[in-house]
Amino acid sequence: MSGLTKILDIENLNVSFYSDSVKTKVVKDISLEVYDGEILAIVGESGSGKSVAMKSVMDLLPVYAKVSADRFLFEGKKFLEIKGKEKRQILGNDIAMIFQDPMTALNPVKKIGDHLIENIRRHNKMSKKQAESLAIEMLERVGIPSPEKRMKQYPHEFSGGMRQRVLIAMALCSRPRLLIADEPTTALDVTIQAQILKLLKNLHETEKMNIVLITHDLGVVASIADRIAVMYGGRIMETGTKDEILYNAQHPYTKALLKAIPGTENGKKCKLEPIPGSVPQMKDMESGCPFYSRCEHAGEACLCEFGATHDYSDTHKSYCMNDLKQLNERGA
Amino acid sequence: MEHLIEVEGLYKHFPVKTFWGRKKGAVKAVDGVSFYIDKGKTVGLVGESGCGKSTLGKTIIRMNDVTAGRILFNGEDISKVKGRKLKEIHSKMQIIFQDPYSSLDPHMTVKDIIAEPLRVYRKLSEAEIVKEVSDLLEQVGLRADDMKKYAYEFSGGQRQRIGIARAISVKPEFILCDEPISALDVSIQAQVVNLLKELQEKYKLTYLFVAHDLTMVHHIADVIAVMYLGKIVEIGSSDDVYFNPKHPYTQALMKAVPKIEKDKVLDLNRDILEGDLPSPLDTQKGCSFCGRCPYAEEICKVNVPELKDDGTGHRTACFMHKKMQKNEIKFA
Structure with a gap:
């Protein structure tokens, strides 16, 4: 993937919401790239920060949100420094969003x-x-x-x-270079959803439009995306190509998520394996791994520090304090 | 097997009036539906939004008045009961709503929410109510001291648990689950589905499970009924309908579900069902699906197909069925 040009290049993006002098970090140190000619899917449950991260690109966040990043480039332009008229030229023109x-x-x-x-x-x-x-x-x-x-x-x-x-x-x-689609099919019926996905895919191919698709439905991702970033609690837990994430997931969260969906093959007699507990509040997971309270492999280190990087290939990365290789070999 | 509920030729039409109050027509939300639900079983009702599946469910539990037809509950016709008798029926038939946010009163504590049906249908002292409520809360996986809290203090999945506790509080025989999981996150959906299954086993409950997510319905239901524009177009055992759909609409619906399994991923280039659900106001001759059906012939435009049994209890309403079987390879 390294030979391709990056349309969007974000490194260590942070978004915080301020209210009554209380600061809540909702997006923490996420790094994302969108390469030319691909569809990137950002997957996560509600409250995982996926919409906020992409709205920061569109400047659509409320005034009490503060965005900072080590690097924030759109087609090579330093995006956070551009203001006023110049920015309005880009937003809605080169980057468009659907809701x-x-x-x-x-x-x-x-x-x-x-x-x-x-x-x-x-x-x-x-x-x-x-x-x-x-x-x-x-x-x-x-x-x-x-x-x-x-x-x-x-x-x-x-x-x-x-x-x-x-x-x-x-x-x-305006023939945008980048289309951000924020859950475009969530409110639609499955047959209509398929029509819209087909349309997006067609436009991606014919108009050379790059797409960032925000969704919570892994099935949708499987049918349209090239690359996937899995988000939880404001952090990216795992990124990789579609096949790497869906069929060779390494991170405990991604694996648990895939198990919670009823498969077509594994029959109806077996029980679904839900992820216990519920998504914690943003204010409760300042440091450490956001999945800590629900993860079956969580240890001491997970509470105070967030994920060491594991590289599996050029594209496949996951962030977890556990030694995942050992963990997955044990068949966990 | 004993039928708990039998529906015979049920119609529910909503009159549409002009500005001056003259009758203009009718929305045929439920248009001649017959089926039955066995005791202790789950029937899954699927279809696109606007097909009348929720109306059918709400008419069965008599939240709506019946336009025509009969509903037998334990062999007794309840389609026309009123007053005290209706109240008695309602204590045996409960409902879990789709949206756990709007279905719980924000001004009431959890205890009051769950105790309300107890106060209406059963005469209990205050101490008994407290005991009952704490017992119910524990059964749905919440804590007894949660009863002093308000609904906004809970997450979506926990709220749905409160809704379930409210529904089972009067020990009903039948529960209408009206899309109970579609507003929840993927990781939470599995929790709620498992809870519903546990309760079903424990109390021998009978469910009518209304949803549009076919994989989830297949997972929970014993029988699947597919609705289109007020009519049931296909009904059969869960595995039959899911793995061997016969009606072209069911087949299209099944194909449109985005799946994760590698060989079943939704292929956007293959035939996708075009068009929208027609308005239930337009009265058209013939099969209601013929406008979108790839196999429609002359007969479909004139006559209305009836549900026909294939000998195994799997019933389909389609004229083209025999022809389709011959070139099934083309379709699948």
């Missing part, structure tokens, strides 16, 4: 066409007529039938899947 709930992301009293035209004219010098024809082209591109008619309709006249398509069309207008 989980397509209903709340659209303005209910505005026509679909106006959503698109506003977005296009915001980033390009274009007449209304030109913008309109581009908008129609984009709606057609994302597979909305009779786009001219649909332009004049309001969001409530669209189904959930169609609304998500509209959001994708809006993001697509």
Whole structure:
């Protein structure tokens, strides 16, 4: 992977929320790269910090959030130092984002066409007529039938899947280099989910659009992603290619997560193996491994220090204080 | 095997009125459904959102009035009971709701939430109630002293446990589980499913498990019923329907589920079911699925298929079934 150019290159990103002089670290020292021509999936449970990490890229965090990083490069530009007009040029233009709930992301009293035209004219010098024809082209591109008619309709006249398509069309207008998709299919039915995933994959291939997909569904990841980063409690626990994570997971958390999902083969008689306990509060896991309280292999060291790095290949890394090789050989 | 619940030709239509109050039409949420649930078994009800699966469940436990048809509970028709008799029925049929956040009153302590059905249906002294509640809390894996807390102090999975404790507090025979796990994280889902199974064994409970996650339904249910637009299109034993789906809709649904197993990963380039669920307001002739069905022929547009048994108790409502069997290789 080292020969490829990095679109997004983040090292030791930290995000903290401040309220009444209490500081809560929600993203801790995460390092991420998005290479040109790949789909990166960030997997994690709710509250693992996956959305916050990517929203820091889009500058969408509330004012009480503080972002810092050792390195934060988007196409070679030092992203945290860019401000004002220059940044607005990039956001929504080179980087676009789509959200989980397509209903709340659209303005209910505005026509679909106006959503698109506003977005296009915001980033390009274009007449209304030109913008309109581009908008129609984009709606057609994302597979909305009779786009001219649909332009004049309001969001409530669209189904959930169609609304998500509209959001994708809006993001697509400026031909972004990077699309951040924050749980784009979570609110949709499985058949519609498959349609949207197919659309994203198509756009990834035809428009050369790189995608960061945030999701909690490992099945979705299996069907679309190239590389996976598993997050828990604000930290990255394991990264690797799709095959390395799904079929050769090393970290205790990733393994436990995979076991908690009913497989198709292992029959219905066997009991699911849930991860005991629940996700701890952010304030309770300042230092040490966030998985400490639920991990069956947790030891003294895990409480005060977070993971030593284990390298398995160029791409596959996991962070755990235990000697994972020994652990996995014992068949744990 | 004794049937606990038998549903015969159940209809539930919601009238749609014009602004002036004149009847315009009806949303046919449940449109002629017949099936039964054996004592101590679980029936899984799956389908896309808007197909009427929740309405069917809520009509069976008489949260809705019945438009037409019969519901037999322990051999007794409960479709038209009212008043005190209905209250008695409700004490035997309980519900677990989808959203553990909105289904618990934020102003009530956990004790009051769980004790409410006890106070309504059983006459107990205050001391007995406290004893009962602490007993229930321990059964669902919470601590007895949690009863003084409020719902917001718990995580999603723990709240769902409170909802389960409330449902089993009156010792019901039947529980409608209305998507009890879809709002939970993957690692928590397995905990709740295991808890439901434990309680089923302990109290010989009968479940109607409404969900859209097919793998989870297969894991928990003995019988799977697939609904589309107010009708059951396929019903059979869990393994039959899951491993050998016969209706084209079930097959499409099954294929759209993103799976992790290496050879079963969702292939986005293969045929994906196109289109959306049609509105239940539009009355159309023939099979309700024919607009999206890849095998639809003339007969499907005119006649409504009925559920036909294949001899093993696996029933499918499709005309094209025999033809499909011949070129099954093409489909799978």
